Amino acid sequence: MIRPHFALGAAPYDANLPREIAPQTFWLSGCSRQPVGEEILHSHSSFYMACGTEKTAIIDTGNSRDWPDVRRQLLEALDGRKLDYIIPTHPEMPHMGNLEPLAELFPQARIVGDIRNYHLYYPHLEDRLEMRHVGDILELGDRQLELIEAIIHDLPNSLWVYDRKEQVLFACDAYCYTHEHEPGQCALLAEELPQEPTVADTSFVTSRALAWTQLVDPEPYCQALDAMLAERPVKLIAPTHGGVISNTKRMTELFKEGMRNIRGQ
Amino acid sequence: MYKVIEIAERVSAVANLVKIDGRVSWVPPDVTGFEPYYTYLVESDETLLVIDPGMVVHWPAVHAAIEERLAGRRLMVFNTRSELECIASLGRLMDSFDNVQTITSCPLNPFDLMHRKQPQRMHPPSAYVGFGESLQDFGFAHLHSLRPVIKMLGTSWLYDSRGKVLFSTDCFGGDFLATPDEPLVRTTLEGAPDKAQLRATMLAKFDWLENADTELLRRFWDGLFDQIDVEVIAPTHGRIQSGKLVASQVLNDYSDALLGPVGKSAERVTVERPDPIN
Numbered sequence: 001m002i003r004p005h006f007a008l009g010a011a012p013y014d015a016n017l018p019r020e021i022a023p024q025t026f027w028l029s030g031c032s033r034q035p036v037g038e039e040i041l042h043s044h045s046s047f048y049m050a051c052g053t054e055k056t057a058i059i060d061t062g063n064s065r066d067w068p069d070v071r072r073q074l075l076e077a078l079d080g081r082k083l084d085y086i087i088p089t090h091p092e093m094p095h096m097g098n099l100e101p102l103a104e105l106f107p108q109a110r111i112v113g114d115i116r117n118y119h120l121y122y123p124h125l126e127d128r129l130e131m132r133h134v135g136d137i138l139e140l141g142d143r144q145l146e147l148i149e150a151i152i153h154d155l156p157n158s159l160w161v162y163d164r165k166e167q168v169l170f171a172c173d174a175y176c177y178t179h180e181h182e183p184g185q186c187a188l189l190a191e192e193l194p195q196e197p198t199v200a201d202t203s204f205v206t207s208r209a210l211a212w213t214q215l216v217d218p219e220p221y222c223q224a225l226d227a228m229l230a231e232r233p234v235k236l237i238a239p240t241h242g243g244v245i246s247n248t249k250r251m252t253e254l255f256k257e258g259m260r261n262i263r264g265q
Numbered sequence: 266m267y268k269v270i271e272i273a274e275r276v277s278a279v280a281n282l283v284k285i286d287g288r289v290s291w292v293p294p295d296v297t298g299f300e301p302y303y304t305y306l307v308e309s310d311e312t313l314l315v316i317d318p319g320m321v322v323h324w325p326a327v328h329a330a331i332e333e334r335l336a337g338r339r340l341m342v343f344n345t346r347s348e349l350e351c352i353a354s355l356g357r358l359m360d361s362f363d364n365v366q367t368i369t370s371c372p373l374n375p376f377d378l379m380h381r382k383q384p385q386r387m388h389p390p391s392a393y394v395g396f397g398e399s400l401q402d403f404g405f406a407h408l409h410s411l412r413p414v415i416k417m418l419g420t421s422w423l424y425d426s427r428g429k430v431l432f433s434t435d436c437f438g439g440d441f442l443a444t445p446d447e448p449l450v451r452t453t454l455e456g457a458p459d460k461a462q463l464r465a466t467m468l469a470k471f472d473w474l475e476n477a478d479t480e481l482l483r484r485f486w487d488g489l490f491d492q493i494d495v496e497v498i499a500p501t502h503g504r505i506q507s508g509k510l511v512a513s514q515v516l517n518d519y520s521d522a523l524l525g526p527v528g529k530s531a532e533r534v535t536v537e538r539p540d541p542i543n
Contacts, residue, residue: 120320
């Protein structure tokens, strides 16, 4: 008997998004509902906007399924400005699934990052692709976005982004956690949720989204994360698959502990 | 110019070549030549099944091949991964045909992964097939979805038990063409890539293998390959490997390159893993 796919689709849109999490720094997101075992998980596909005095940029694009609300959130956050840069952290659908309609909506926007493969995915966008590497800086006027190594990633052509002015780390697939939340709670910081995410919450999502974590020694990754954080003060961590984190030190410890617990599960 | 080549009974590959120029992340930086890319077509009397419609750069060729072969039959699509190499053209496919049945073993619903410009084209809901299950309900009892031994994102391998074809998606694609007129299918081991190249190609995609527990992986590997006979290795990109001897030796070479003495072994732990077949 043919079984319909189990994914339950988009959660209701949250009117509290976009949310300004730091000056001119916006959190945009769509949530999905997916059954895992007996549970129905409600999981973010977040992306972010950083506006400088001269240029604007988004980090990731949101999921293609959420395009109508992504468009609404984006136009609201831009508040009449144009979008200059699209920075997909890596070429996976929750991170760059709206590249085509975004490129159409903002015909002057440049697509920057580790854009290997994109000319094959979308050859009609080839003249808008700009290759960037670890250490490169994107100038937005009064703020700079630094492209840094994606220490924990799936696809190898991934980059993280660090906002030097507001000290926000855009960490795409790291620092993910799932947390069953009610409609209206999608835009809450990790620390604002009724219950703080646990080691198990981070472990659960990481082991499934990044299946390789079940097969590796986590210590090299934890050490690299510590080294990166030692060089960069971080006030906010902005992951794709979890809410924004303001208690960055505590959540880093939870996340590392979650990584360490995966192999024992 | 694309080619359609028969690789097993009622299984063909729509092949396109891309010159290797350093702009593809899964090709090691020192490799030169040409990389073939495939969309596979599996046929029954009633249905044409597309395995991974592929990237937009190849969509005109894939579209033409489907049009040419469909001949009034039902069109179905199975995506082995929710990655752009496999599904970037999915929206275009759904905009080009009616009543397309999408099927996957991946956790993401194909309808959540595409933009469509022709919503008047009507399609049934996506179907899910679990690991170890066959595509019998779709008229392909000889096709089985397998839990992959090595993967990055949500992935399934497909196995055609009739033709003994392993559709290995992003694995085992480390054989490139030096010139565009070289064969797309390897039928002899002469000139086959060495183990260092096989390892480099796999690590270009699966960089975590560098830190992997190879003893654990070995158990998964043996658990799968002890149960299936492979005579054709059909990856998404890289040369197809054909013939019992060739396929067997190539798999052994990959095993040595990834799990043998070259690999590192971390602390051994016990992880329960479901049987890949049942």
